[in-house]
Amino acid sequence: MxxxxxxxxxxxxxxxxxxxxxxxxxxxxxxxxxxxxxxxxxxxxxxxxxxxxxxxxxxxxxxxxxxxxxxxxxxxxNGGQIIGGLGHDPDKFRSQIGAEGVRRIYDMGVECVEIIRERVARYAIDCDIRWGYCDVALKPKHMDWFRETQQEQREAAYPHELVMLDGDEVKEFVGSERYLGGLYNANGGGHLHPxxxxxxxxxxxxxxxxxxxxxxxxxxxxxxxxxxxxxxxxxxxxxxxxxxxxxxxxxxxxxxxxxVLPASTCMIATEPLGEAMAHEVLPRDVAVCDPRTALDYFRRTKDNRLLFGGLSNYTGLVPVDYQSVMVDKMLKVFPQLEGVKIEHAWDGQMGISINxxxxxxxxxxxxxxxxxxxxxxxxxxxxxxxxxxxxxxxxxxxxxxxxSIRHMAFPGGKYLRRPAYAVGMSYFKAKDYL
Ligand SMILES: Cc1cc2nc3c(=O)[nH]c(=O)nc-3n(C[C@H](O)[C@H](O)[C@H](O)COP(=O)(O)OP(=O)(O)OC[C@H]3O[C@@H](n4cnc5c(N)ncnc54)[C@H](O)[C@@H]3O)c2cc1C
Structure with missing residues (x-):
């Protein structure tokens, strides 16, 4: 419906x-x-x-x-994806915090991942942690963004290796015809049971x-x-x-x-796929995201299910029948999962800031x-x-x-800020199609 x-x-x-x-x-x-x-x-x-x-x-x-x-x-x-970095583009705050501030934010983006690594080890927390993260490209411009990221991180002395993947190489990570390539990070990102x-x-x-x-x-x-x-x-x-x-x-x-604007996003979990299908879908058991505003994100679980997330909505509302919308999204990436049973579907709210x-x-x-x-x-x-x-x-x-970084209030007051921002974000979602 x-x-x-x-x-x-x-x-x-x-x-x-x-x-x-x-x-x-x-x-x-x-x-x-x-x-x-x-x-x-x-x-x-x-x-x-x-x-x-x-x-x-x-x-x-x-x-x-x-x-x-x-x-x-x-x-x-959440998707359980451990992704380094703080904020979407620290460099745009240079005029407020200076070059040194930007550098410190890059360092924090590395340290945040290390805290998880240390904490899991120190307290022996059983949360199915796995290392390996892959951004995937749907368009040539995404490959350009990944090259820029690789270059920026090199300049910022990022300690983990980032590897560009072409169309054939990305299939070693994601069993889908959908992607033109990717950017692989073996040790600076991963996934866990949050x-x-x-x-x-x-x-x-x-x-x-x-x-x-x-x-x-x-x-x-x-x-x-x-x-x-x-x-x-x-x-x-x-x-x-x-x-x-x-x-x-x-x-x-x-x-x-x-x-802070509460925006919704949804997830589904398949039934266990079995070793062979789980391997076909995500051969290297990494966490995967595409770079769109309304992105898809997915990964395997310890018992070989696929967890597939997406459908960000900046009104904070969710589609009445979001499970079937999510299944359609999943099948666009993995048509081989046609007929697989969905055992869990849920939504959650993430806090968005303007900058x-x-x-x-x-x-x-x-x-x-x-x-x-x-x-x-x-x-x-x-x-x-x-x-x-x-x-x-x-x-x-x-x-x-x-x-010291300035944060603006969402325009529109208590009642209109959600619809006003949702209209604004639909511009960026539309840009995903270009
Ligand atoms: C579906 C989904 C998928 C996501 N996927 C990823 C991902 O893969 N990787 C990633 O990096 N990020 C992801 N995120 C974002 C990430 O989960 C959040 O940024 C992060 O969990 C925020 O943590 P938090 O503690 O600030 O907020 P929350 O985890 O939302 O915790 C806030 C808590 O405060 C409590 N609370 C609120 N008001 C009160 C009150 N008055 N009194 C007492 N308690 C109160 C709430 O009950 C809640 O438990 C995702 C988010 C969602 C919703």
Missing amino acids: FGLRFPINTREHTGSWYAATAAREVDYPTLENDIEADVAVIGGGFSGVNTMLELTERGDQVVLLEANRVAWGASGR LNLCLGEAKAAVGQGAQVFEQSKVIAIEHGERVTLRTERGSVRAKRVVLCGNAYMENLVPRLASR RMPQLGRLADNVYYVQAYSGHGVAPTHIMARIIAEAMHGESDRFDMLS
């Missing part, structure tokens, strides 16, 4: 393949009383959980409040003394020398607070809501926030969390540089 609808959410995990295979050992309690903490974090996605972990590792007593479940939002629903990574990171923090409360939505913030966060049934009074609700934070802080750079800053001396990774946050959330923790512990260089 044609048409768009609002996403349907409950306070439990969505019906994703990730939720069906989650290594979830506990339900964290709901906050039922009034407590104190050094730091209180709002939101239990990668941003919030890693901020909690970084601060706990530095000795702070941290409380995290999650409205639903740990990694209930984008962090537990829900299990986030659960493992939360467990690591709790093991060192942090406290997590689920189904404990923050409904009010009272500012002051100590900040009080009120939930429906309790409160946390903390010296400092970090807001990490991203695209799901609604209007808790209108100033932040006006700068495509994550927003990091402070609402007051003791109230920090981070949001708006613009569709690419699995790795970047990890470095942002580290930079917030550094700033709270007296090393604020990186925080100050990033928070």
Whole structure:
């Protein structure tokens, strides 16, 4: 059936393949009383959980409040693609942060991937991590972009090798006739089970003394020398607070809501394909993305399913029958999967910013926030969390540089910003066809 609808959410995990295979050992309690903490974090996605972990590792007593479940939002629903880099084009901020600032952002784009690598190893997090990432080209101009990226990264002393692939070589990575070539990164990107990574990171923090409360939505913030966060049934009074609700934070802080646009994207998971078909489809088991505004992204799972994502919609709505739209998209890439059963379909909201750079800053001396990774946050959330923790512990260089980047509010006010931006983005989507 044609048409768009609002996403349907409950306070439990969505019906994703990730939720069906989650290594979830506990339900964290709901906050039922009034407590104190050094730091209180709002939101239990990668941003919030890693901020909690970084601060706990530095000795702070941290409380995290999650409205639903740990990694209930984008962090537990995404494509699981580990993609380096921060923002879509750091160079365009040169006039605001200088050449040195741009270089530091490139370095952060490398470090964010390394944090995941180290964290998985240090805490022995079982999240099916695999290395290898491939951009694929649908048009000659995409190949030009990949060559430019290769050159830029070389100049920025990127530590991993990027290999251009021609039309025959790309088939060694993706069993499809659709692509003209690609750009392969063997070790600087990859894929994993994001829900299990986030659960493992939360467990690591709790093991060192942090406290997590689920189904404990923050409904009010009272500012002051100590900040009080009120939930429906309790409160946390903390010296400092970090807001990490991203695209799901609604209007808790209108100033932040006006700068992040929740956009939807959808995913499907096939039934297990069997070793032979899984190998035919993705012979080298890498994560794959094309470079369009409304991109396709896909990868294999440990049990040889194909996870296929796409259908970004800047109104935040999803097609009523998005599963069949996604199947059509998948069959355009892999016609050999005709007739394969789809066992899971789900959607999620990512936070978009106008300039495509994550927003990091402070609402007051003791109230920090981070949001708006613009569709690419699995790795970047990890470095942002580290930079917030550094700033709270007296090393604020990186925080100050990033928070000096200007972020505009979306025009159109509370009710019109979604349709206004969706119309704007349809221009870029139309350009994908040229
Ligand atoms: C379907 C999908 C596919 C994606 N694929 C990729 C990918 O392959 N690679 C990639 O790099 N990025 C991808 N992304 C983007 C990436 O997932 C996000 O950038 C990242 O997870 C953002 O993490 P976060 O912690 O900031 O936000 P979220 O994970 O959305 O977490 C925010 C949390 O805050 C909670 N919250 C909100 N308000 C309150 C409140 N008032 N009180 C308490 N809690 C609150 C929410 O319940 C939620 O759990 C994808 C996103 C989606 C939706």
